[in-house]
Amino acid sequence: MERSSTHLTTRLVARLTAVLAGAALAVSPALVQAQPTPPAEQAAVQEPAGDLSFRVERLEGGDRYRTAARVSARFFTPRVPVAYVASGVNYPDALSAGPAAESRGAPVLFVRPGSVPEATAAELRRLQPGRIIVVGGSSAVNDGVLTELRALTTGTVTRLAGPDRYGTSVRISQDAFPGGADIVWVATGQAWPDALAAGAAAAVQDGPVLLTGRTSVPSAVRAEIARLKPSRILVAGAGGAVSDAVVQDLRSLAPTERISGTDRYATSVAISRRVFGTNRPGVHVATGHAYPDALAAVPTAGTTRGPVLLTRPGSLPGAVATELRRITPRTAYLLGGRGSMSLDIDRAVQRERGICWAGPTYPGNESQKVLTTVPGTTGKKVAFTLDMGGRLEGAEQIVDYLIANQVCTTFFPTSLSADSTQGRKVMAKIAAHPELFELGNHTVHHCDLVRGGGGSPTAAPCNRTMTDAFVRAELATAEPALERLAKMPIQPLWRPPYGAHDARVRSLAASVGYPVTVMWGRDTIDWDPATTAAQIVSRTTSPLPPSGTIVLAHLGGYKTSEALPQIVSTLRGAGYTLTTVSDMRDG
Structure with missing residues (x-):
């Protein structure tokens, strides 16, 4: 015998309406996708091993x-x-x-x-x-x-x-x-x-x-x-x-x-x-x-x-x-x-x-909240989140490691970083694995939305008053660019650049579909060239974190790639699942 070998339309309209009402900033073309299946319609199952x-x-x-x-x-x-x-x-x-x-x-x-x-x-x-x-x-x-x-x-x-x-x-x-x-x-x-x-x-x-x-x-x-x-x-x-x-x-x-x-x-x-x-x-x-x-x-x-x-x-x-x-x-x-x-x-x-999953897609009309941890998780879970707003050396290798080792991850990219030459390569790898990864919003320019200043890759757009219109636009304009690159919906999660937020900024974020402000319970400080891999590991794992902990790290962290395998090994050895913020919110 012969044989051979061998994921918004509603959320986006709300945001663009808010922006166009008070801002003169251009909005990138939107990638409009069908409304995803809400979490309640997912098959009800027990948490798998x-x-x-x-x-x-x-x-x-x-x-x-x-x-x-x-x-x-x-x-x-x-x-x-x-x-x-x-x-x-x-x-x-x-x-x-x-x-x-x-x-x-x-x-x-x-x-x-x-x-x-x-x-x-x-x-x-x-x-x-x-x-x-x-x-x-x-x-x-x-x-x-x-x-x-x-x-x-x-x-x-x-x-x-x-x-x-x-x-x-x-x-x-x-x-x-x-x-x-x-x-x-x-x-x-x-x-x-x-x-x-x-x-x-x-x-x-x-x-x-x-x-x-x-x-x-x-x-x-x-x-x-x-x-x-x-x-x-x-x-x-x-x-x-x-x-x-x-x-x-x-x-x-x-x-x-x-x-x-x-x-x-x-x-x-x-x-x-x-x-x-x-x-x-x-x-x-x-x-x-x-x-x-x-x-x-x-x-x-x-x-x-x-x-x-x-x-x-x-x-x-x-x-x-x-x-x-x-x-x-x-x-x-x-x-x-x-x-x-x-x-x-x-x-x-x-x-x-799998041992983790990206989590359900949440709507953008929930009540405002600030998360530093996620209470009530099933089992021992930690979210090792990765910001993407500046240096990207080694970022592709980090994403490759996450894929190969089934580490489900929440990324917070700025749209400028994501749409850079190197950023597009990183985003393509993320886009190929929607089962493992989810995206939140980290704004367009990485400005300090409370005090002004900051910015990446240049400070020019941020040397101005943080008006309501500008703050709204920083999130609303970023979303379609991120969706185009990631080929997936952006969760109603946002991370304030420099961790800077107040009641006004949070209300503005919620008005354009980002009611959940994601902060962190542990900070690796991996953006600092002086931080060693051992310090990143220790800041993440010692003492062992409470379940529901959110860890802050960066795709362009100087020693993040070196520290990541030890973090994963240590936490998994102690019975933790490294997963997304949305997976932890799901239970």
Whole structure:
């Protein structure tokens, strides 16, 4: 057998209105995002012990074609024996292609009915497949596409198609499983979620997915099952998708079992529980509202040895959260961009399996408060927060360490620092891990908002009276720039530069959506070149901090990078979780 190796609109309007009413300062273009799922809608779960080795990895490309190419590039090396190609505008043909492709160590890529997208062509050039199999008839993928594909392989380009979706699933099965199959999966050909979830299971069981009508089994499908001679038939989906009459008919061919849940999400969980054990190398999580992103992931089951689980776009179903805890994957691959799954999914998945998470997204209309610690945390938690407003030497290395060691962190950047040449590199690393990191606001210019003065990188904007309009603008103007760079919502948290705040400044901050003033209980003084790494460690860990402590440090601290591993080791050794301010506020 062939096989290869291998997150505001309301908050922003309020702020900009406040600024424009009293300030003549320009406001950067806003990055407007959908309102995130409030914390109350997150799946209710117990605080997990967590796995230090667990990782969340999002595979996205901007559209279905580029996402499929991204999945392929992540899991398949060049010179694959074969590549499967299917229509990217309709699902039936690709439903059966996934398990067949896995059986041959092949990816599934998508084309338009009349053309090959550049992302697909580029990935095929990288893969250098020995041959290409196109699934579906000419109405799905026309002959001109086959001509284009012939320039992308040194071998043949062949089409597998039947008179309809059912017949095409049969042809795919005949080609990939000529010697029969011990397990055959059957799912409705009228909808995609059940067959998609079944695909990963079929792939690891080395069997096909065949499509059926709701009330009867097409004769070609029945004949193919007879040819395959399975010892068991597994039907994916409830009676509304595949009737009891169909199940009864299938029992005349082999012992038949229905696997279903109350909805598409629960069905994906039921399939996972039926087939997959614990300690999986990987799991795919995809939206249950659209098919393309997950279809390309089915052939990777040979590597992940795990299921495809379906989620709502903005909240993780409770049954899926429970299943993630059961199968204990080392990596969760989130399929598709934030248009299909919001960053709340990254965070919810991390919450289930990681040792910390970024925390829920809070609204900006809560009552004013000043935090130096966060009382009432569950367990022993500390927030090692990092300001970003000046020197950035070593900042990338600090963020790399936080990622590699799963240290969830609240960052407070100024927008000028974040949008500098070096700052953009740092922000890109933060943006890639919304499951671990959150952002608060540290203003635009790092001015002392009470007394005036200060400033970074220059003092010029701060040598002025701190009027109400200026103070509001320092926060409101920073937000869209930070959101653009971090690709995530800014929490309603702000840290006053130099720790300078009073009742007037706090009220102004709250008026533009920042009611929570975050101070600190411990100060590392790492901004001072004279501060040693040992002093940073001692100021953080000795004596051991009360749970809920907020520590102040700086991304450009002179010895922060040197001190950080010892801080993490000491606190974790004493049973602490290093996490975000919002995670601590959540409990």
